[in-house]
Amino acid sequence: MFRKMLQVVCLCAVGLPAVARAVEQPPFDLGEPARIEAGRLRFSGSCTGYCHGNEGRGGRAVGFLNRNDFDAEYAFTTILNGRRVSGVIMPQWGTTYSPDEIWELVAYLQFLSKKQN
Amino acid sequence: MTSNKTQVLSNFAFALALTASPLAMKVARAETVDQMAMASPNDWPQYHRTGAGWRYSPLDQINKSNVKNLKMAWIAQPGDITSGLQATPIEVDGVLYYIGPYNHVYALNGETGQILWQYKPKLAPISNDSFYAATSRGVTVGRGKVFIGSLDGRFIALDQKTGKEVWSHQAIDQKNMYAAVFSSPPQLAGDVLYGGSTGGDQPTRGKVWAVNADTGETAWTFDTIVHDPKSWPGNSGDTGGGAAWLPGTYDETTDTIYIGIGNASPDFYGLDREGDNKYTSSLLAIDPKTGKLKWARQEIPHDVWDYGAPYEAVLLPTGDQKSLIHLNKSGHVFVMNKDNGDLRNVWKLVDAQNTIKEINPKTGELIGRNEPSTTETKLLCPWLLGGRSWNHGAYSPKTGLWYTNTMEACNTAIAKKDDPNTLKTVTALSLGAGDLATVAPPGAKPLGRLVARDPATGAPKWSVDYPIPGLSSVLATGGGLVFNADVEGNIFAYDDQTGKTLWQFNAGSGARGGLISYSIKGKQYIAVPTGLGSAAVGFMANAFPKVKELPAGAALLVFSVD
Numbered sequence: 083m084f085r086k087m088l089q090v091v092c093l094c095a096v097g098l099p100a101v102a103r104a105v106e107q108p109p110f111d112l113g114e115p116a117r118i119e120a121g122r123l124r125f126s127g128s129c130t131g132y133c134h135g136n137e138g139r140g141g142r143a144v145g146f147l148n149r150n151d152f153d154a155e156y157a158f159t160t161i162l163n164g165r166r167v168s169g170v171i172m173p174q175w176g177t178t179y180s181p182d183e184i185w186e187l188v189a190y191l192q193f194l195s196k197k198q199n
Numbered sequence: 200m201t202s203n204k205t206q207v208l209s210n211f212a213f214a215l216a217l218t219a220s221p222l223a224m225k226v227a228r229a230e231t232v233d234q235m236a237m238a239s240p241n242d243w244p245q246y247h248r249t250g251a252g253w254r255y256s257p258l259d260q261i262n263k264s265n266v267k268n269l270k271m272a273w274i275a276q277p278g279d280i281t282s283g284l285q286a287t288p289i290e291v292d293g294v295l296y297y298i299g300p301y302n303h304v305y306a307l308n309g310e311t312g313q314i315l316w317q318y319k320p321k322l323a324p325i326s327n328d329s330f331y332a333a334t335s336r337g338v339t340v341g342r343g344k345v346f347i348g349s350l351d352g353r354f355i356a357l358d359q360k361t362g363k364e365v366w367s368h369q370a371i372d373q374k375n376m377y378a379a380v381f382s383s384p385p386q387l388a389g390d391v392l393y394g395g396s397t398g399g400d401q402p403t404r405g406k407v408w409a410v411n412a413d414t415g416e417t418a419w420t421f422d423t424i425v426h427d428p429k430s431w432p433g434n435s436g437d438t439g440g441g442a443a444w445l446p447g448t449y450d451e452t453t454d455t456i457y458i459g460i461g462n463a464s465p466d467f468y469g470l471d472r473e474g475d476n477k478y479t480s481s482l483l484a485i486d487p488k489t490g491k492l493k494w495a496r497q498e499i500p501h502d503v504w505d506y507g508a509p510y511e512a513v514l515l516p517t518g519d520q521k522s523l524i525h526l527n528k529s530g531h532v533f534v535m536n537k538d539n540g541d542l543r544n545v546w547k548l549v550d551a552q553n554t555i556k557e558i559n560p561k562t563g564e565l566i567g568r569n570e571p572s573t574t575e576t577k578l579l580c581p582w583l584l585g586g587r588s589w590n591h592g593a594y595s596p597k598t599g600l601w602y603t604n605t606m607e608a609c610n611t612a613i614a615k616k617d618d619p620n621t622l623k624t625v626t627a628l629s630l631g632a633g634d635l636a637t638v639a640p641p642g643a644k645p646l647g648r649l650v651a652r653d654p655a656t657g658a659p660k661w662s663v664d665y666p667i668p669g670l671s672s673v674l675a676t677g678g679g680l681v682f683n684a685d686v687e688g689n690i691f692a693y694d695d696q697t698g699k700t701l702w703q704f705n706a707g708s709g710a711r712g713g714l715i716s717y718s719i720k721g722k723q724y725i726a727v728p729t730g731l732g733s734a735a736v737g738f739m740a741n742a743f744p745k746v747k748e749l750p751a752g753a754a755l756l757v758f759s760v761d
Contacts, residue, residue, distance in 0.1 A: 126633065127621030132737035136636040140747055141740035169280040169732050169751030173328050178624035 109182060112154060112189040121190030124183065133172070138194040142170055152195035157188045228451050233516040235451055236596070241718040243290045246337055246384060247591065248715070250449045252513040254593035255675045256716035260723040261760050262678030266692045266702045268760050272724060273312035275755040277303055282333035283732025284753040287672060287713025289340045295717070295726065296340055297755060298384075300333045302349050306362060309719050312757060316362035323351035328625050329378035331397045334732065336446070337384040337713070339392070342412055348381025348394050354410055356392075366415035370396075370408040377401040378625035379442070388449040388456050388487035391418050395443025399461030399479075399507055400628045402617075405441030407458060409490055419490030423460045425477045435472035438629065440464030441479040445509040445589055450537065455493060456485040457537070459525065461507030465631025466583065467571045468503070468614045475500040480508045482525050482533070484540065494540040498527045498563065503570050503614070504554050505583040505630075511591050512537075513601065515654060524601065524654045530586025531558050534655055546657030548650070549586035551607045551640035554579050571614040576634040578641065580609035582742070588668070588735050591713065593675035594654060598695050601654035602681050606668040608645040608742050610637045637742035645742045649673070649683050651698060661698035663691075667743045670733060672713035674725070682725060684710030686736070686749055690727050690756075708752025725758045 110117055130136050138146035146152075161184050164174030175184065229235035236251035240258065247254050261269065277284065277299025288297040295309040304318040326332065332350060339346040344365055345357040352371025357364055371379050376398060385394030385408075393409035405423035410416060423441035424431065431439055440463050447458030463472065463479035480499035485492060499506045508527035514537060515522040523537040530552055534544040545558040556567025571577055584606060592603030615633040622629060639645040647668025651660040671684040675695060684690040686709035692702040712728030730753030736746050 123618070124621070127618055128624070128627065130635070132628070132734055135740055136634075139741065142737035142747070166281065169283060169730075169753075171281060171332050173330070173332070173624075173626040175624065175626075177328075178626075 108154065108158075108185045108188065110185065112185070112192050114189065117186050117189040118193045121186035121188070124179070124187055125190050128175075138191070139199075143172060146191050146194040147197050147199050149195040152192055154188050154192060157191050158184055161187055230452055231516070232452065232514045232520045233596075236514070236516060242292070243288070243715040243717050244340065245289070246287055246339070246386065246446045246713075247448065247511060250451055252448050252511045252594075253596075253675070254591055254672060254713070255595055257677040258716050258718050258723045259676065259678040260718065261676065261680065261716070261725065263680065263694055263701060265760050266678070266680055269692065269702050269704070269725065269758045270760070272757045272759040274757070275305065275307055275312045277305065277753050279303065280730055280751045280753040281732065283708070283711050283751060284728040284730040284755065285334045285711045285733065286337040286728055288715055288726050288728065288755065289338055290715065290717035290726070291340050293719045296338050296345055297728070298335045298338050298347060299753060302335055302347060304338060304345065304347060304357065304362065306345070309717060309724065310722070318357055318362040318364070320349055320355060322349065323373070325373050325378055325625065326351040326380060329373075329380050330626050330628060331380050331382050331734070335382060335384065339384045339386055341387045342390070344412070346385055346387070346392055346412070348383060348385050350380045352380060352396070354381070354385050354392060354394070354408070354415065356412070356415060368410050368415040368417070370410070373625070376403050377627065379403060382444055383446045386446050386449060387412055389454070391487045393447065393456060393487070395423070395458065397442055397444045399440040399442035399444065399464060400466055400505070400630060401440070402438035402464060402622060402629045403442070404437050404439060405443060405460065407443050407485070409487070421485060421490050423478050427477070430474045430477045431472060432474055433471070438464055439472060439476060439479065443509055445511070448512050449487065450514065453538065454487060455537070456487050457512035457523070458483050458485065459507075459509040459512070459527070461509045462505045462528070463502045465617055465629045466503070466505040467612050468616055468631025469501055469570070470573070470614075471616070473501070476502065480506055480527060482508060482512060482535075482540070484537070496533065496535060496540040496542070496563070498525070498531070498533055499529055500565065504529065504579055506585070510589065513592070513594050513654065515594070516596055517599065517655070522655060526587060526592075526603070528581070528585030528587075529555055530581045531555065532654075532657060533563070544655060548603075548652075548657070549581055549605050549607055551580040551609055551643065552586070554581075571612050571632065573614045576611050576613040578609055578611055578638065580640055581606065582608045582610040582637050584608070584735055584738055588670055590670050590711070591672040593673040593681065595675040595681075595695055597677065597679065598651075599653065600651045600660055600695070602649065602651050602673045602675055602695075604669040604671070604673065604683065605648045605650055607640055607643065607648060608637060608668070609640050610635060637738055637740070639742060651681070651695075663693065663698050667739070667746060670735060671710035674714035674716060676716055682714045682727070684714065684727055684729065686710070686731055686746065688729060690729075704758075706754070706756055708750050708754070722759060727756045727758070729754050729756055
């Protein structure tokens, strides 16, 4: 389940665009099938083949299946701001997708986290 | 291989002329492929060592009998492991030049690894969002300068002695070109510096940019996408791809640039671009002074498999010294006349091949096209990474063999029109596919294979299987050795005649860059860029799950024998 606290995220890392937004609760129920499907389509177009793998199976970046450590707010923030870890770059999507569009991706990731391989 | 006495004496005279004076390099111009390929035997002055594209070092101090004693001389670390180390270093006159993540350039003492100078450009923030962020395949050294192609779309010239910036030229408009970057070093052709950008998988129109190497002023710009409605209906050419993203080569014997052009975009969806889509998936010969086309051979017309042809042109010293071999991602190797592109042969590099049944070796016609479908997911072989990825092969004039990594793997795909929403970001790839997953060849294990083949006929001599395809560029040497490194970090020295492993070393992280050799004060070194990072690894993960566990890194390892 996701926490309901308000968090302010400020990105100060050198070289990354300065995107600071309040991470609120998701504006809709992340379990809504229509939202999950919207997220799935967006994911398949932007996130799969070369990074997170087909249907989130994992690639040079993490997979999302069968994850009991899934955290919706962390997922939102990471998609918003991107991240750099272990020599691999995830670009930021905050300047491309609206918060709603990012939450739809989060809905899909939460759906995947409950799926077995 | 040249066989007559006159040629041998001519080569000897040429080599003597080169060593006679430090200025001789500028004056003496090779007249044959053989002369060009054997020049500067102690150095690695260009990306493939010379314009012949051999990645062959004539040095033989390290050889079959003593390579078992090869040991570390020194290590250089760029200090950042993002995207690993994908460069081929350059060595000239005892100084080794290489480029690490985020275009950080180092000049090192080639004997000790001591840093002589370093340069780090201030990159425009938009470059962070590029799909190709962080990496570069090398630098170019010449005319007293060190040249780079930057991640923010510039050609930059540095003073060779100090590393200070001499000039900077903004070639690419990144905002309007999906943050296309220079992922390869621009190359020299006389006083012209030229190169292409990334972008074949993005809705862009490919170009080759050329500037005056001494001033950075624009010399010419070449559009790789022709303006011909039969070739590109409607506006399809504007998003046609055709990126020349690997270094071209300069043939000083005829004053010609050879440069390969990448795939058509969207990669798997060709319905909006019915036509031959010139000059995607082609090899071009260009006049360096004018940027005019001398000849072009489109190897894969109307490419719908991501079978680009940006790969290296290798010039053969055999026969009339006019044969050029050129591999594209379809896994077919083209043999042509380098003066006019006339076809001499086509041969198959890999077994996993079901997209193009065959290519007529006389006409180049594609026979039996198995194209992606918009209604069903198909299995396509070789996969979108190619029968070989961009990591280059090596040719040895001693054995007459071409050594290259190859890949036996496939991908599924259904052709799908890209949702314009997914193309809003500069990071976006315009692949035109759904159900894209890398998989094993039918009835076979996916694997990598280092092969030794006759370059003109494709006749196999030996091969070594790898559980995961090797992603490093091969090195062949006069000591009878072939060096290759795998994605797990193992570096191998093989007997060039038999493929027997004569030495190996574990570097701890895999190799994506180019192995080179050079000699200083009579001592030969083998330099191996290690540190795995690559867009390829992400695509490979479904067919080769182990790549997910491979550690990243970045370290330039240099070996010698006591």
